[in-house]
Amino acid sequence: MxxxxxxxxxxxxxxxxxxxxxxxxxxxxxxxxxxxxxxxxxxxxxxxxxxxxxxxxxxxxxxxxxxxxxxxxxxxxxxxxxxxxxxxxxxxxxxxxxxxxxxxxxxxxxxxxxxxxxxxxxxxxxxxxxxxxxxxxxxxxxxxxxxxxKQLPHIKIDGEKVIGYRQAMTLPEQPKKMVVMGSGAIGVEFAYFYNSIGTEVTVVEYLPRIVPNEDADVSKELERNFKKQGINVMTNAAVQTVDTSGEGCVVKITDNKKGKETTIECDVVLSAVGVxxxxxxxxxxxxxxxxxxxxxxxxxxxxxxxxxxxxxxxxxxxxxxxxxxxxxxxxxxxxxxxxxxxxxxxGNIPGCTYTVPEVASVGMTEEQAKEAGYEIKVGKFPFSASGKASAAGHKEGFVKVIFDAKYGEWLGCHMIGSNVTEMIAEAVVARKLEVTGHEIITAVHPHPTLSEAVMEAAALAYDECIHL
Incomplete structure (x- = not known):
């Protein structure tokens, strides 16, 4: 009934x-x-x-x-x-x-x-x-x-020494050493957080670069910043086993290219290999x-x-x-x-990753645009040339834009830097409205703001950039 x-x-x-x-x-x-x-x-x-x-x-x-x-x-x-x-x-x-x-x-x-x-x-x-x-x-x-x-078949989450994102948010005490498996948004965000408060963090990524779904230039910039912050980044690497029989964890990691094996001891392993x-x-x-x-x-x-x-x-x-x-x-x-x-x-879904620096993107990467057969114009404006970024003390990162050379269609936008997750909506709306590169250049952006970098990157793609 x-x-x-x-x-x-x-x-x-x-x-x-x-x-x-x-x-x-x-x-x-x-x-x-x-x-x-x-x-x-x-x-x-x-x-x-x-x-x-x-x-x-x-x-x-x-x-x-x-x-x-x-x-x-x-x-x-x-x-x-x-x-x-x-x-x-x-x-x-x-x-x-x-x-x-x-x-x-x-x-x-x-x-x-x-x-x-x-x-x-x-x-x-x-x-x-x-x-x-x-x-x-x-x-x-x-x-x-x-x-x-998601759980890997050979490495089970036990909720104590091998944990998922839920346990990572409510650990009873801060670990001194942590290994993070996976470098998608969840993995790199927790890697940044724990490193920022003093935990020694190692990120292990199976693919050739971290945040692998992002544009290659963004991945390279985030890895550079992570290493500068003291995060150990291992790409082209796979966690083979996690031994939890002792007081902590003994993690065996294999280099996918060289076959070399590395052993790392840590307090906890965070599994961030997907959903x-x-x-x-x-x-x-x-x-x-x-x-x-x-x-x-x-x-x-x-x-x-x-x-x-x-x-x-x-x-x-x-x-x-x-x-x-x-x-x-x-x-x-x-x-x-x-x-x-x-x-x-x-094809017009924005993605945001809240590390420091932040990552935000929408549309095709440069590699995807080329594979799709487009002749492209690319502009990449560094925040080191932004007055607002210098004043804020966050000069790392850039805005990268990709346009179709024939019609001016905005194919993709990729950002890494301070507060870029608040900036990506401009590209999402503009792409939905089929705005061209020149329309972005001629739209007045306020000064001094980080958003000027979007206009400057578009201008750079068309050889009209003023401040670089």
Missing amino acids: SATKFDLIVIGSGPGGYVAAIRASQLGKKVAVVEKAEVGGICLNWGCIPTKALLKSGQVFQYINHAKDYGINVAGEAEADFSAMVQRSRGVAAGMSKGVEFLIKKNKIEKLLGFGKLVGPKQVEVTDADGNATVYDAESIILATGGRA ETNLEGIGLEEVGVAHDKGKVLVNDYYQTNIPSVYAIGDIVKGPALAHVASHEGIICVEKIAGLSPEPMNY
Whole structure:
């Protein structure tokens, strides 16, 4: 027997799920959201938000240690209170989760606590913490169950000596030495944070360069800055074994090119080798929802092969990013409501990495543009030539732009430097509006700002740069 009927039930309250639920409520739908843990999902509670709080603590600590560079004398030696940093991070996450709770109540969305699974094309079973199951009916169902840390088959996460991102945010004490496996956004962000407060960090990357999805010039610049900060970077390398039988960890690493083996002793190993989807137990097979290689198969509006069932976020195609999941949720719900939303352009998704220096990018890398057959114009303006960057004491990095030489189409934009994650939206909007290189050059950018580097890089691509 069904307890209640809804227009829409969303399974999962992460940045895809709760945004979809709110938009559906705005469109007049009777909505419920199913959540087995904290409202806000991984992003608000164990990902995007709390990690940025930790990173800010590390950045402030670095500022204090370099206060003399700004003409400020600080009495005594600064100390990093690791437990206080963790506590602040958890407080920020809790505050954001409460904010989402408020939005859910404000929009009259019913919250169903428990584990949700499909038991029919229009039915969801919710099992609470005591094992009590209730079935709910809905005209439409959105699966937004997200992902979790991926595990390597030969190196298991035990949560103590070999950890994932969750444990990295709440360790009981600061490790003296850490090995980070993987140099995607999660790996390099934690590498920066722990190094900034005094942990000896080694980053091991299987591919030839760190942040391997970024433009090669950005990877090179971040590696140079990491080494300058004291982070040991090992590329073309693989962790073969992690021995946790002793007090700490003994990590054996192999050079992929030379075959040479290195052994590193550390307190903890952070596994940051990617994300895998949460598809287990949610009723895909029972209802017949098509999926392949850990991803639910959907159309441009996130409808599965079962017309009443939709899926968004980490469990479908595309990058596993919070802002992608949110936008997918809005498109999905608007289509359900009978509107005509524009499908997602996955070629114009910005990516941000919050290390110091920050990394931000959108569109094609230089290598990808060449492989696609474009004749290109490239401009690369260093922040060392920026007055605002010099005044701020952050001259590292650059803005790199790539244009199609024939039509002036903005093919890609790649940034590394202070606050570039706040600057990348200019390129995203401009690319969506099909702005050309010359239109960027002639758009007046305020002075002094870091954003001037975008205009200067575009001008450089067309041999019109003034300040270089």
